[in-house]
Amino acid sequence: MTDTFLLDGEAVPFAPGQTVVQAALAAGRYIPHLCYHPEFRPHGSCKVCTVKANGRNATGCTLPAQAGLEVESETEELRALRKTLVQMLFAEGNHFCPSCEQSGNCVLQALGYDLGVMTAGFRHFFPDRPVDASHPDILLDANRCILCELCMRASREVDGKDVFAFSGRGIDKRLIVNAPSGRLADTNAALGDKAMDVCPVGAIIRKRVGFAVPIGERRYDKSPISEQALADAPRPSEHNGGGA
Numbered sequence: 001m002t003d004t005f006l007l008d009g010e011a012v013p014f015a016p017g018q019t020v021v022q023a024a025l026a027a028g029r030y031i032p033h034l035c036y037h038p039e040f041r042p043h044g045s046c047k048v049c050t051v052k053a054n055g056r057n058a059t060g061c062t063l064p065a066q067a068g069l070e071v072e073s074e075t076e077e078l079r080a081l082r083k084t085l086v087q088m089l090f091a092e093g094n095h096f097c098p099s100c101e102q103s104g105n106c107v108l109q110a111l112g113y114d115l116g117v118m119t120a121g122f123r124h125f126f127p128d129r130p131v132d133a134s135h136p137d138i139l140l141d142a143n144r145c146i147l148c149e150l151c152m153r154a155s156r157e158v159d160g161k162d163v164f165a166f167s168g169r170g171i172d173k174r175l176i177v178n179a180p181s182g183r184l185a186d187t188n189a190a191l192g193d194k195a196m197d198v199c200p201v202g203a204i205i206r207k208r209v210g211f212a213v214p215i216g217e218r219r220y221d222k223s224p225i226s227e228q229a230l231a232d233a234p235r236p237s238e239h240n241g242g243g244a
């Protein structure tokens, strides 16, 4: 007999070791998420996947699935919370979607559309952040960084390089690179690194390929992120702790 937990009143089966988000996705149920990436251990930084588990808020991407757990996700309260979190991310960075090469492929933008974000909802911080175009093949625009740590984890765990790190705290927290000059060109970052593949927004951009796929024909132009995440999710027969 397969163990299940309840998600908005419906039984969701799970495999040992799966989190609530992973099991939900595998069962065809979408819980919005941003910093979670199926190839990396969840670390729960963005809180967009917040659900209510047995009456208490928890991040669904880190919450282990357990038999008998009662999880709420699609409630007005949680939808409003997620919307506010996304609005805060827009307000505390400089996200000029119409001029961003990642428009249409950006997870933050796609979530904004999916959650009905029409304005930032908060006064914009307009932080002064650098654009590093020093590397011949890669552009780093810290204005769009949402501090999800995916590039750091990919660089460390897959590329074995430690190109990226964070510096500072709170509103001053920012992405830095591992070179005394502070320039990406002076690191050992390379175009083929996994770290150049994982950025969910437009902070790490490959040069000279920006508009190879025209805006309007991109990933999230075709269908909402909620549909795409489910289409990409592993099905129960593929249970391996993955998700989308």
Ligand code: SF4
Pocket: 144, 145, 146, 147, 148, 149, 150, 151, 152, 164, 175, 198, 199, 200, 201, 203, 204
């Ligand atoms: S550069 Fe991209 S992948 Fe790295 S922390 Fe910022 S948003 Fe995340």
Ligand code: FES
Pocket: 032, 033, 034, 035, 036, 043, 044, 045, 046, 047, 048, 049, 050, 059, 060, 061, 062
């Ligand atoms: S997706 Fe769960 S905390 Fe970011």
